[in-house]
Amino acid sequence: MKKSFIEKLDPRSKLFFSLIVVILAIVIPEIIFLSALILVTLIMVIIGKMLKKWISYLSVFKILIPLLFFLNLFFYAGGRRYWGFEFSFLELYITQGGLIVSVTIILRLFSIAGVAAMFIISTDPIQIETALAALKVPWKLAFLFSLTLKLIPEMKTRYKKIEEAQLSRGLKISGGPIKKAKKKIPMMIPFLASIIKYGYELTEALEARDFDDIRERTTLIHLDHGVFDYMMYIFSISLFTLYVYLYLF
Amino acid sequence: MQIKIENLHFSYSDSPTLHSVDLSIDEGKNYAVMGRNGSGKTTLLKILAGLYKPDSGELKVPEGLEIGFSPEDPELGFFEKTVKKEIEFYPRNLGLDHEKLAAETLEKIGISGLQDKLPTILSSGQQRLVSIASVLSGRPDILLLDEPTHSLHRKGEKILGKLLEKFEQTIVFTTHSSDFALEFADKVIVMDSGTVLKVGDVRKVLNDDRILDKAGIRPPGPVAWARKNDIDIIPLNAEGAIEILKGGKD
Numbered sequence: 427m428k429k430s431f432i433e434k435l436d437p438r439s440k441l442f443f444s445l446i447v448v449i450l451a452i453v454i455p456e457i458i459f460l461s462a463l464i465l466v467t468l469i470m471v472i473i474g475k476m477l478k479k480w481i482s483y484l485s486v487f488k489i490l491i492p493l494l495f496f497l498n499l500f501f502y503a504g505g506r507r508y509w510g511f512e513f514s515f516l517e518l519y520i521t522q523g524g525l526i527v528s529v530t531i532i533l534r535l536f537s538i539a540g541v542a543a544m545f546i547i548s549t550d551p552i553q554i555e556t557a558l559a560a561l562k563v564p565w566k567l568a569f570l571f572s573l574t575l576k577l578i579p580e581m582k583t584r585y586k587k588i589e590e591a592q593l594s595r596g597l598k599i600s601g602g603p604i605k606k607a608k609k610k611i612p613m614m615i616p617f618l619a620s621i622i623k624y625g626y627e628l629t630e631a632l633e634a635r636d637f638d639d640i641r642e643r644t645t646l647i648h649l650d651h652g653v654f655d656y657m658m659y660i661f662s663i664s665l666f667t668l669y670v671y672l673y674l675f
Numbered sequence: 676m677q678i679k680i681e682n683l684h685f686s687y688s689d690s691p692t693l694h695s696v697d698l699s700i701d702e703g704k705n706y707a708v709m710g711r712n713g714s715g716k717t718t719l720l721k722i723l724a725g726l727y728k729p730d731s732g733e734l735k736v737p738e739g740l741e742i743g744f745s746p747e748d749p750e751l752g753f754f755e756k757t758v759k760k761e762i763e764f765y766p767r768n769l770g771l772d773h774e775k776l777a778a779e780t781l782e783k784i785g786i787s788g789l790q791d792k793l794p795t796i797l798s799s800g801q802q803r804l805v806s807i808a809s810v811l812s813g814r815p816d817i818l819l820l821d822e823p824t825h826s827l828h829r830k831g832e833k834i835l836g837k838l839l840e841k842f843e844q845t846i847v848f849t850t851h852s853s854d855f856a857l858e859f860a861d862k863v864i865v866m867d868s869g870t871v872l873k874v875g876d877v878r879k880v881l882n883d884d885r886i887l888d889k890a891g892i893r894p895p896g897p898v899a900w901a902r903k904n905d906i907d908i909i910p911l912n913a914e915g916a917i918e919i920l921k922g923g924k925d
Contacts, residue, residue: 478688584751590726591752594744596768596813612764615754619795 431654432474432548437557439655439662440545446662447541451534454673457526460533466665467540476547483543484536491532498528551575556647565643573628581621588616677702677740677817677845678723683732685722692718693869696732700817700845707856707877708849710866711891716849719866720744720819723847741769743815747822749806753794758786758805761794765813773812780812784838799826803835811842820848824855853895857881858911865890878909 432440447463454460471480504523511518549557551572558568592612599609678700685693693715700706700723708716721727722734724744736742743765746752755761762780766773781787786804789797794805803823810818823839824832832852836859839846847864850856856863856877863880865872867890873880880886882898897910910916 587746587748587751590721590724590744591746594724594726594742594746594819595752595765595809597764598768612754616751620751 430474430476430548432470432476432544434652434654435548435658436649436651436655437549437553438561438649439651439658440549441554441557443658443662444541444545446666448538450666450669451537454669455530455534456673457529457533459669459673460530460537463537464533464540467537467544471540471544474544474548476544479547480540480543483547484539487535487539491535494535495528495532498531499524502527546575552647553649556645556649559643559645560649580624581617584620584624585613585617588613588620677737679733679735680722681733681735683722683729683734685718685727685729687718691869693722693729695870698864698871698874700847701862702845703843704845704861705839705859706845706847706862706864707860708847708864708866709851709853709856709890709892710872714866714890715869716866717747717821719864720821720847720849723817724819740817741813741815742817742819743810743813744819745806745810745821745823747825749799749802750795752806752809753802756793757791758794758797758808759790761805762790762809762812765809769813771813776812776814780808783841784808784811800831803827804838807838811844815844817845817847818842820846822850823848824850824852829854853881853893854897854912857895857897857909865892878911882909 447467451460451463471477499520500518502524503519503521505526506522507519508522508525509520554575555568555572558571559565597609597612599606601609678698680696680698683693683696684691696719698719708719710716718727721744722729724742725736726744753761755764759777759781762777763773766776781790784804784807786801786808789801789805794802797805803826807818807820807823823835827835832855836855839848839859848860860877862874863877864874865880865886872890873883873886881892881895884894886892887894897912897916900916901907901909906919908919910919
C-alpha cells in the first residue's frame with residue numbers, strides 16, 4: 427500500500443513535533459491555544475489519510491471524557507454561578523470556573539492523546555525503535571517500547587477471536603454492569619491465559635536469538651532526514667515560539 | 676436451501692474483503708471452502724455465523740436457524756476447568772438440558788475419556804475434537820468449522836472426516852487440504868480475491884485445472900492418480916482407487 431506523506435516522514439521529526447505539542451498542551455492551559463493544537467494535529471491526520479483509524483484510537487476515551495467533564499464541572503467552583511443543586515449537606519454548582527477547567531482538561535487530554543495517536547498510527551514500531559536507538563536511548567529500552575506498541579494490536583486481535591468463539595456458542599452479553607462483567611468471565615480467563623502464554627513464547631523466541639548478547643547491534647532500517655523533515659522541525663519550533671510569545675505577551 | 680447470499684459486500688477497512696458474493700447453502704450437504712490465504716474464506720464463515728454484518732447485499736437465514744462456529748484456534752475459546760463443562764457451555768447459554776446434551780455429545784465424538792481433563796492441556800488434535808463437541812452440543816442446524824484439519828496429520832484428518840460424516844447437520848468447513856475436501860465434502864466453494872469463483876460438485880471442481888490454478892489449489896492425490904492412469908472416474912480415496920482397479924465401483 428502506498429505510504430502517505432505523514433507516514434513517509436522520519437520518525438524523529440514526528441517525535442519532535444509530538445513532544446512540542448505535548449509540552450505546549452501541559453504548559454499553556456488556554457482553551458483557544460489547546461483547540462488550535464488539536465486543529466493542527468487534525469489537519470495532519472487528514473493529510474495523512476488516517477482519520478478513521480485516528481478516531482477509532484481516540485474512541486477509547488469515550489467513557490473517560492464525560493466522566494472527567496462532569497466531575498470537574500461540579501466539583502470545581504469559581505466565578506459566576508450558572509446552575510445549582512442543593513440536597514441536605516450536598517451542594518453542587520455549575521460555575522464559570524468549573525466550566526472552563528472542565529473544557530480545558532478535556533482539550534488537554536485530546537491534544538496529547540491526539541498527537542500521540544497520530545505518531546503511533548503513522549510510524550511503524552520498528553522505525554520508532556530505530557529512531558529511539560539513534561537518539562541514544564538504550565536499545566533494550568527502545569525495543570521494549572516498540573514491543574509494547576506491537577502488543578496492543580496483538581492483544582486486540584486475540585480478544586476479538588476469543589469474543590467471537592464465545593458469542594458463536596450462544597453467549598449473550600446483556601443486563602446491568604455487574605451482570606455484564608460476570609458474562610465477560612468466559613472472555614477474560616482465556617484472554618489472560620493467552621497473554622501469559624504469549625509472554626513465555628516471546629521470551630523463548632528472544633532467548634533463542636541471543637537477546638542478551640552484549641555486542642553492539644546493527645540495524646537494517648535506515649533513517650534519513652528529507653526536506654519535509656526539516657520543514658517539520660521548523661514548523662514545530664515556530665509553533666512553540668508563537669505559542670510562548672502569544673501566551674506571555 | 677438453508678442459507679442464501681446475494682451480492683454480498685464486506686470490508687474490514689477501506690479495501691474490500693468480500694465483494695459480489697452469491698451463494699446458496701443446501702440442507703444436509705457438506706461444503707468445503709477453499710482458496711488462497713486472504714481470499715476471504717474465514718470472513719465468509721464468520722458472516723454466515725452472524726459474527727460480522729455485511730456492508731451491503733443480502734444474507735437470508737430462516738428465523739430460528741441455529742448456527743454453530745468452531746474457530747481456527749480452538750484453545751482460544753476454552754475457559755472451563757473440565758472438558759465436560761466446556762461442552763455444557765453452549766447448551767447452557769441456550770437454556771437447554773446441558774448435562775444430557777454434553778453427555779450425548781461426548782459419546783458421539785468419542786471423547787468421554789477426556790471429560791474430566793483440563794481443555795488447555797490437551798493435544799491440538801484433542802482440542803480440535805473438544806472444540807467441535809463444544810459447538811455440536813448446542814445442536815446447531817449448521818456447523819461451521821474454520822480450518823478443522825489445521826495441525827492434524829493425515830491419520831487425524833481421516834478420523835475427523837469419518838466423524839463429520841456421522842453428523843446429520845449441514846457442515847461448512849474451510850480447508851487447504853484438497854484430499855480432505857475431495858473425500859469428505861459434497862460440494863466445494865472456491866474463493867479467489869474476496870469473491871466466489873466457483874461452487875459445484877467436489878469431483879468436478881477439483882478436477883478442473885483452470886479453477887485450481889486460478890485459486891492456487893493443489894490437485895488432490897486421487898485426481899492426479901486417475902489422470903496418470905488414464906481413468907475417468909475419480910476415486911475419493913485410496914480405498915476407492917483399489918476398488919476401481921479391482922473393477923468395482925467407487
